[in-house]
Amino acid sequence: MNEGIEQLKEALSFSPENIPLRLHLAELMVKGFMLDDAAAQYQEILNINYGNDKARKGLANVFYKQKKFSAAILVYEALMADNKIVGEELVPFVKCLIKENSHNEAIEIYKKVLQQVPGFKDEEIDSTLRMPTMGNKRRMDEDGDDDFEDDIDDMFGGNEFEDGGSDFLMEKPDLKFEDVGGMKKVKNEISLKIIQPLKNPDLYKAFGKKTGGGILLYGPPGCGKTYLAKATAGEIDAKFINIGLHDILDMWMGNSEKNLHEVFAQARNNAPCVLFFDEVDAIGASRSDLKGSSMRHVINQFLAEMDGVEHSNDGVLILAATNAPWSVDSAFRRPGRFDRVVFVAPPDTEGRVEVLKRHLKGKPTEEIDLAAVAKVTEEYSGADLKAVIDIATEYKLEDSLAKGSIEKITTKDLIKAAKQHKNTTAEWFSTARNYALYANETGLYNDILDYMKIKK
Ligand SMILES: Nc1ncnc2c1ncn2[C@@H]1O[C@H](COP(=O)(O)OP(=O)(O)OP(=O)(O)O)[C@@H](O)[C@H]1O
Ligand SMILES: [Mg+2]
Known part of the structure; x- marks a missing residue:
């Protein structure tokens, strides 16, 4: 330690x-x-x-x-x-x-x-606050008390299973591209660069097009980078390995048995497989910064594995995500590595409608004017939109409990919730703007300028 x-x-x-x-x-x-x-x-x-x-x-x-x-x-x-x-x-x-x-x-x-x-359940809390828990539920029910948890479950059908953290585990996601709202351009890039070569290797060979390498997704938090990576695996029925920051840091410090080589080997053995490096800026942090540090070794190994020096990476789709592409060493962007760098922007109007639709599914709602909600949520990330729905759900939950009947979510509730939850992407853009304006030699960040409607 x-x-x-x-x-x-x-x-x-x-x-x-x-x-x-x-x-x-x-x-x-x-x-x-x-x-x-x-x-x-x-x-x-x-x-x-x-x-x-x-x-x-x-x-x-x-x-x-x-x-x-x-x-x-x-x-x-x-x-x-x-x-x-x-x-x-x-x-x-x-x-x-x-x-x-x-x-x-x-x-x-x-x-x-x-x-x-x-x-x-939590004994310490339950014993003080006397909330109904599984253990004393029957007693509460016999007393004629309302059971809060049951009400909640009945009304909203329990809790949606959330996408997990960053364990080094292999999964087979059910998510598909159609589950990801908007992002037409990004999906298209992923399709052309990594899905089609996997499906039609001969065609790519015939045109002398080299395959391999990966895509680096970047953008503000909560806009669906991780979600999209997972959906890429689901889209082609491939396995998905998510290498999170902790795995990488473990490798850096030599604590981990599951070293980088093993990760790549596991992906190759399980092809087709999407190998996803989340928060890759942590590995890619300028190598010059780390001169003499024990971490350089891991970075160089990463690059060698990515190049497929000893083993071919056929059937392994490599994706990475970062909020800070400017911190990623340029060596990562050489041909055959992350030679496509794709901006994942907050969803456009159409995308917001789709995200809202998706996250409202299964909740009791009136006819919702999605376009009206999309209109007041300009620059909101997917995660922000989800938060807006959570807030509106809470309003209704309170109403429902007070009235003893299911009160449906309305357009008005969502608009009110949007006022309460401000978008979280602004901070990212204020940083990104500077890089896009003053450190954009190769036009790498033109997408940011386009998005922000700044003239190049
Ligand atoms: N386009 C979208 N369609 C549907 N849901 C979305 C979309 N974008 C984001 N979401 C929702 O927002 C949540 C957060 O997105 P995700 O974790 O993929 O963001 P991220 O870009 O990886 O953020 P970070 O940079 O913080 O890692 C997702 O789990 C998903 O529920
Ligand atoms: Mg993420």
């Missing part, structure tokens, strides 16, 4: 603004109970990137562990106001509220947890 911390500190001394790296360091510190140090790292991240969600969540959690409950509550409240915290993440918030004797608020938040994670 300490060794990992030292290595990360060393790496950070070379690239102090590498936020994924600093977040990981803070997490390791939390694990090692170095709470003051962890808090300092989170604060530092917030200095570099004001409002960073992961850092705020981490900091709140550290405060909670340090028993600084009122400080934790402040951070949690801010996260709640921004709609940045859901499900079990709310549990420590509930506990802080209990410790501070704010029982009513604790109950409100705990209801949200139960609504979002049906069947959730």
Whole structure:
């Protein structure tokens, strides 16, 4: 553990603004109970990137562990106001509220947890707040009390299964391109560059077109990069391996048995397979920054594997995603590597209609004027739209509980919810704009300029 911390500190001394790296360091510190140090790292991240969600969540959690409950509550409240915290993440918030004797608020938040994670139980909370849990459900029902969880389940059909985290696991996604709203151009690029060569290798050979290499998806958070990568695998009935930041960092620090070579080997053995590197800026962070650091080795190995030096990557589709393409070493973009760099913008009007339609499916709604909602959600990401629907759902849930009948979501609810949840892409664009204007030698970021309607 300490060794990992030292290595990360060393790496950070070379690239102090590498936020994924600093977040990981803070997490390791939390694990090692170095709470003051962890808090300092989170604060530092917030200095570099004001409002960073992961850092705020981490900091709140550290405060909670340090028993600084009122400080934790402040951070949690801010996260709640921004709609940045859901499900079990709310549990420590509930506990802080209990410790501070704010029982009513604790109950409100705990209801949200139960609504979002049906069947959730926590002895400490349950014993204080006396919410119905599976164990004492019957007793509550006999008492004639309403069972909150049942109501919620009946009304909204339980909770949708969320796309998982970044475990190094092989899956076979059911998602298809049609499940991804909008993004015609991006889907087309993926199809031409990696799907068609896989399906028609002879045709590509006949035209002397080289295949191989991968696509780097970039853009603001929540606009469907990870989602699209998964759908690419589903589209061609391929397997999907998601290599997340933690896997990569483990490799960097030599902690991991599942080294890069094994990942590529597993993908090759299971072809067709989509190999997806999420937050690739963490690996691709300028190699010159990392001179002499133990991480260089992994980067070079990554490039060799990608080039297929020893083994051909036939049948392996390589995708990567990043929010910070400007931090990715240019060596990654050479021919045969990530030679296609594709901007994944917030969904256009048509895309927003599709995203809304998809996420409203299965919820009780009146006839919704999707175009009207799309109109007031300009520049909202897919994740933002999902948040808007979640907020509208909450309004209706409250109404339904009060009235004892199912109140349907209306267009008005969605528009009101959109006012409450502002889009989260603006911050990204304010950074991206500078790179697109002042570090755009090869026209790499023209798509950003086009999107922002800035003249080239
Ligand atoms: N075009 C879309 N169609 C349908 N759902 C979408 C779309 N874009 C985003 N979403 C929804 O938003 C969620 C977040 O998207 P996703 O995680 O793919 O974003 P991302 O671009 O990978 O973000 P990050 O940069 O933060 O990793 C998805 O799980 C999905 O539910
Ligand atoms: Mg993602």
